[in-house]
Amino acid sequence: MSILRLLSAFLLAVAGTAAAAHTPAAAAVPGLELAWSAPATPSSATTRIAAAGCPTGKRVVGAFAFTSGNTRDVVITGLIPTTNSVIALASEDQDGTDDNWQLTVQAMCASPLPGQTIVTTSSAYTSANKQVTATCPAGTRMLTGGWNLNGSDGEVFLNQVAPAADLSRMSVTGMEDQDGMADTWRLTTHAVCADPLPGLFTRTATSAADSADKSVVIVCDPGQQRLSAGWSLIGSGAGSPAGQVQARPGSAGTGWYELAAVEDDDGYSGHWFATARIICVTI
Template sequence: MRAATNVSRWTRRSTVLGGAALGTLLTAQLGLVTPATAVPDLVRVTSTGPSTSLAKTQNVTCPAGTTVIGGGGAITGSGLGQVGMDIVQPLMGGKAYSVTGREDENGVAGTWAVTATAVCAPAPKGLVAVTGHSAPSLGSSNWFEKSCPVGKHAIGVGGAVVGASNSELVLEDLRIHQNSVVVAGAEDGTGFDGSWWLDATAICADPLPGEQRVIDDSAFSSNALHSVTATCPAGKRVHGVGGEIVGGNGQVRLTEMRATSSTTVTVGAREDEDGFSGNWKVRAYAVCAS
């Protein structure tokens, strides 16, 4: 897939929305003990914003001396199938990770909150972020793949659906392959009368010690809610996070895609308020290393 790209150490993008909540209510750090040859001082940092019914952005900042190597987030509260994580990406020179949640065009009567979670560490060897943007689309779905520089592996991913003022566009996929990331999106069940595109960021580095990708799927069914957890093998820790909805056709929104412990990545999604008669599932990606 297509369009203009740029390569830089890190790409900064600031997202400003009405009612944006950037204050941190909770920050928790979990140190991971690793061999001397692995990425040292790995930590998982989480920040949760206030519960309101407004579009909002939550940022989480890495501790001094560390940088983002992976990240994700979650939406909690009311109307989860109507609230999309539309922007999920690193910010500010790689020192923070940002998650934006927005309601669909029908709105939500209750309140909900955004959580952002970052995996942080001193920059591993060869760390670089590469960004790209798909061409504008008038179709009901779109996808964009961004490759790492030759010889480097993808360890983290960021993405966004761009073009709507609310969550009429669904961010469905943030996949991490060995040498690239894929970001995919779709119009919601009511469609979208306009052009839109995808932003993608691949966080890349030289191959990590003991690097391994663990992929796990939920059941494939027409249940309204699906969740799955990918777990690293013994002796390995989560360095990167990814997830996707398979078969949702724009009628399912991600509610969670984040490192839930030092060894696990959890991905969850829920159907929109009209439901979805088809079968679908979610898939979790954990980039593990020793």
């Protein structure tokens, strides 16, 4: 089954349903709670899809996904916030892996917020690297974002998932792996926007610049909740790790996350650094 057909089936399956488990929290954001995707058995499947659905009457205000069981050979090709669910897709990269791996999705859900809307912007289908920005309506601010690498078949890495410092927009950059990709692919960027919330802000933390794998932990202030996470992978000097370094977001908590950035199987000889990005809100 194609990724498009698989995604369509999943959207129908999760619409209007709650995840297998959710954790309520008293919040300035009304009715804030966390929904997880149903547990999945690790396997060496080439592609995976998972979703977390909000309880009836609640809407998505945050989205997060991570893989486990393999660090270099799996790409999260989609993190798609809808009105009441978050859907994620992941594929093995061009080299593939025999390792077992799994995909986990989190959705932050809340009662509908003033001005809440989802902005979606897509590129054309081409075989070139591309950046796509989704801009929030005037007077609103971004809560969370997402992307979809349609047709990339695990051969496009996300070099940047970057909310603007003022939370007015979300920019995502997709870079083909080092031997390129002959087929065309499309990048779609999503931004969930609403009227400004108390304590809503973005924060960054940056690693050292060298030729080794990186780990960056970034934390919200006490009494705050992570709504979204992102990153930038940047080469030092004239070099660029584009298409040769993959981001691996991971977290066991909801007020922080760890960005693991790893070189692919072929490695990258130049120096590069990783910047982790987080959107937090007061709860």
